[in-house]
Amino acid sequence: MISAAAVRVSHPTGVLRGRVTLPASKSEANRALIIRALSGKDFPIHNLSDANDTQLLNRLLSTPAGEEVSAEDAGTVMRFITAYYAATGQQLTLTGTPRMCQRPIGVLVDALRKLGAQIEYVGEEGYPPLQMKGFDFSGTNQLTVRSDISSQYISALLMIAPLLPQGLELTLEGKISSEPYIRMTLAQMAYFGVQATFEGQKISVAKQEYQAREYTVESDWSAASYWYSIAALAREAELLLPALRKDSLQGDSVLPTLMAPFGVQTVFTPEGVQLTKQPITQPLARIDFFACPDLAQTVAALAAGLEVEVEMTGLESLRIKETDRIAALQAELVKLGAELRETEPAVFKVFLVNQPQNEASIHTYEDHRMAMAFAPLGLKQPLVVEEHRVVRKSYPKYWEELQKAGFAVDEIQ
Numbered sequence: 001m002i003s004a005a006a007v008r009v010s011h012p013t014g015v016l017r018g019r020v021t022l023p024a025s026k027s028e029a030n031r032a033l034i035i036r037a038l039s040g041k042d043f044p045i046h047n048l049s050d051a052n053d054t055q056l057l058n059r060l061l062s063t064p065a066g067e068e069v070s071a072e073d074a075g076t077v078m079r080f081i082t083a084y085y086a087a088t089g090q091q092l093t094l095t096g097t098p099r100m101c102q103r104p105i106g107v108l109v110d111a112l113r114k115l116g117a118q119i120e121y122v123g124e125e126g127y128p129p130l131q132m133k134g135f136d137f138s139g140t141n142q143l144t145v146r147s148d149i150s151s152q153y154i155s156a157l158l159m160i161a162p163l164l165p166q167g168l169e170l171t172l173e174g175k176i177s178s179e180p181y182i183r184m185t186l187a188q189m190a191y192f193g194v195q196a197t198f199e200g201q202k203i204s205v206a207k208q209e210y211q212a213r214e215y216t217v218e219s220d221w222s223a224a225s226y227w228y229s230i231a232a233l234a235r236e237a238e239l240l241l242p243a244l245r246k247d248s249l250q251g252d253s254v255l256p257t258l259m260a261p262f263g264v265q266t267v268f269t270p271e272g273v274q275l276t277k278q279p280i281t282q283p284l285a286r287i288d289f290f291a292c293p294d295l296a297q298t299v300a301a302l303a304a305g306l307e308v309e310v311e312m313t314g315l316e317s318l319r320i321k322e323t324d325r326i327a328a329l330q331a332e333l334v335k336l337g338a339e340l341r342e343t344e345p346a347v348f349k350v351f352l353v354n355q356p357q358n359e360a361s362i363h364t365y366e367d368h369r370m371a372m373a374f375a376p377l378g379l380k381q382p383l384v385v386e387e388h389r390v391v392r393k394s395y396p397k398y399w400e401e402l403q404k405a406g407f408a409v410d411e412i413q
C-alpha cells in the first residue's frame with residue numbers, strides 16, 4: 001500500500017511485457033449512472049469504474065440528497081448532476097472543491113433556467129456553489145448554447161432532454177469542443193432507447209422514455225494513453241491492454257493513430273489491444289487536441305521524454321480543467337529540459353531547451369493527469385511525482401499497475 005505524499009519512479013530494465021489492468025471509462029460510467037437514475041428503473045451496470053469520479057456519482061444518486069451535496073473535483077459529476085437535480089426538481093446546495101468553484105458552469109445554469117429551473121449562485125455569478133430551488137417548466141424547448149467551452153454542459157442537457165414535456169431542440173453556438181463526448185452521450189442514450197438527431201449545429205431529442213438494459217462499461221482509453229507513453233519510452237515493450245474495442249464510443253480511442261508516429265504499434269485482438277514498441281519512422285505532424293483534450297498532457301510529457309519537438313493545437317479547454325493544465329505543463333516540462341511555448345495564437349510547441357534536471361520533482365496541481373502523464377518518464381531516469389494519490393480521480397490502481405510492470409515506485413516523505 002503506497003501512502004506517502006510523493007513517490008520516486010524508475011524502471012531498472014526498461015523492458016516491459018505483460019498484461020495491464022485499466023480502469024473502466026469514467027465518462028461512460030457516469031452517463032450510464034445518470035441515465036439509470038433518470039429512467040426510474042433498475043438495471044445492472046457492469047464494470048463500473050473504481051475511480052472516485054464514478055464512485056462519488058454512484059453514491060450521490062443512490063442515497064437521498066441532503067441539504068448540501070459536493071461534486072468534489074469531478075467535472076462530469078458537477079455538470080451532469082446539476083441538470084439531474086434541476087430536472088427532478090430537487091432543492092439543495094451543490095458545491096465542490098475550491099478548484100471546482102473556479103470551473104465555469106454559467107452556460108449550463110443559463111440553459112437550465114430557460115427551461116424552468118430555479119438556480120441561484122451562492123457566491124460568484126457563473127460558478128459553483130449553486131442553490132437549486134426547484135423546477136417549473138417554462139414552456140420553451142428551444143435553446144441556443146455555447147459549445148466552445150465544455151461539452152459537458154451539452155451532455156448534461158441532452159441526458160435530461162427526453163424527460164422534458166416537449167423534449168429539447170438545442171442549437172450549438174461556436175466551435176464544438178470535445179465533440180466525441182457529445183456523440184458518446186447520444187450513443188448511450190440510443191442504447192437505452194432514446195433517439196436523437198444531430199445535424200450540423202442542431203441536436204433534437206423528442207420526449208421519450210429510457211428503457212432498462214444491462215450495460216457494460218468499456219475500459220478507459222484516456223488511462224490507456226499512459227501505457228502508450230510507457231511503450232514509446234521503453235527499451236522494449238509488448239503490453240496487452242484488455243477490454244478496449246475498435247468500435248469504442250470514446251474519442252480518446254484515436255490513440256492507435258495518434259501514437260503511431262511515436263513508435264507504438266497497436267494491434268486489436270479479441271482480448272483488447274496489444275502495444276509493441278517500434279522504431280520511430282514517421283515524421284511528427286502538428287497534433288490537434290480539440291476533440292481529445294485529455295490526451296494533451298500525455299503527449300506533451302512524452303515528447304519531452306523522447307526529445308522530439310511537437311506542435312499542439314486545440315488546447316483551449318485545458319485552462320479550465322482540474323488545474324490550468326497549460327500553466328502546469330509549462331512549469332513542469334522545464335524540469336525535463338523542455339518548454340511549452342505559444343508560437344502563434346492557440347498554437348503551442350514543445351521545444352527542447354536544456355538537459356533534464358537530475359531526479360526532477362514533478363508537482364501535480366491536484367490533477368490526476370499531471371501525475372499519470374509524467375510518471376512514464378521514470379523509464380529514462382528516476383523522477384519524483386508529488387501528491388501521487390491524486391490518481392484516485394480516474395485510475396486508483398495506477399501505481400500498483402506500474403509496479404506490476406516492473407517500475408520501482410518508492411514512497412518518499
Ligand SMILES: O=C(O)C1=C[C@@H](OP(=O)(O)O)[C@@H](O)[C@H](O)C1
Nearest residue numbers: 027076150151152178181294317
Ligand atoms: O463528458 C465527459 O465525460 C468529459 C468531457 C471532456 O470535458 P470537456 O467537454 O469539458 O472538454 C473531458 O475532458 C472530460 O475528462 C470528460
Ligand SMILES: C=C(OP(=O)(O)O)C(=O)O
Nearest residue numbers: 073074075076294321322
Ligand atoms: C477533465 C477531466 O475531468 P472532469 O472535467 O470530469 O473533472 C479529466 O478527467 O481529465
